[in-house]
Amino acid sequence: GENVEQHPSTLSVQEGDSAVIKCTYSDSASNYFPWYKQELGKRPQLIIDIRSNVGEKKDQRIAVTLNKTAKHFSLHITETQPEDSAVYFCAASLIGYGNNRLAFGKGNQVVVIP
Amino acid sequence: DAGITQSPRHKVTETGTPVTLRCHQTENHRYMYWYRQDPGHGLRLIHYSYGVKDTDKGEVSDGYSVSRSKTEDFLLTLESATSSQTSVYFCAISDRQNTGELFFGEGSRLTVL
Numbered sequence: 001g002e003n004v005e006q007h008p009s010t011l012s013v014q015e016g017d018s019a020v021i022k023c024t025y026s027d028s029a030s031n032y033f034p035w036y037k038q039e040l041g042k043r044p045q046l047i048i049d050i051r052s053n054v055g056e057k058k059d060q061r062i063a064v065t066l067n068k069t070a071k072h073f074s075l076h077i078t079e080t081q082p083e084d085s086a087v088y089f090c091a092a093s094l095i096g097y098g099n100n101r102l103a104f105g106k107g108n109q110v111v112v113i114p
Numbered sequence: 115d116a117g118i119t120q121s122p123r124h125k126v127t128e129t130g131t132p133v134t135l136r137c138h139q140t141e142n143h144r145y146m147y148w149y150r151q152d153p154g155h156g157l158r159l160i161h162y163s164y165g166v167k168d169t170d171k172g173e174v175s176d177g178y179s180v181s182r183s184k185t186e187d188f189l190l191t192l193e194s195a196t197s198s199q200t201s202v203y204f205c206a207i208s209d210r211q212n213t214g215e216l217f218f219g220e221g222s223r224l225t226v227l
Contacts, residue, residue, distance in 0.1 A: 001173070032214045034214065034215065034216075036216075042220075043204065043218040043219065043220050043221060044157065044204070044216075044218050045218070046215050046216070049214070049215070089156060089157060093214065095214045101159060101162065101172065102147075102159075102214075102216060103159075104149075104156050104157040104158075105156055106154065106155060106156035107156045107157075
């Protein structure tokens with residue numbers, strides 16, 4: 001099955017700086033790559049996702065890039081704010097072909113230092 | 115927020131006792147999932163369902179069973195709880211035909227003594 005790995009496990013950034021989290025996946029057939037944010041004591045929530053037919057997607061201060069050849073994708077957070085402090089999970093899946101399983105990475109703790 | 119609720123939200127039980135966690139949705143989504151979350155392991159899929167009475171195993175299914183007799187309910191059962199099953203359990207739902215997005219419940223914290 002799909003195996004997703006995230007690096008680094010913990011990332012500390014100064015407020016206002018950028019944060020980048022990278023994930024690699026193993027199954028070249030995967031075509032859907034979401035990112036979830038989980039604040040302390042809360043449920044994970046989708047913040048951005050990308051399909052395999054797109055190389056980059058942006059939504060305000062966050063963006064995701066995908067390199068299918070290298071089988072990795074990254075989350076970019078610009079102008080970080082204290083409310084960006086959370087655990088971020090990447091995931092990969094093949095959707096639309098009867099495979100309904102989303103494989104998550106182990107998560108990255110992002111700490112924004114005021 | 116998507117209409118998804120988990121019960122109980124917190125439970126403490128003893129080793130060897132049976133435990134059932136319930137996930138209830140009001141979105142009429144076809145797909146439902148049970149994940150467990152543990153420090154250093156992220157979110158790991160236990161079982162999932164792709165329709166009434168249609169379920170399949172995830173990566174950590176040993177010691178767990180599920181049932182889905184109605185679209186809105188997905189039950190996770192630990193037949194004989196062990197300390198290694200102490201965890202936070204999240205239910206999630208998805209209408210994967212359209213978006214692939216998972217909507218998570220608030221989680222159920224289970225402690226097995």
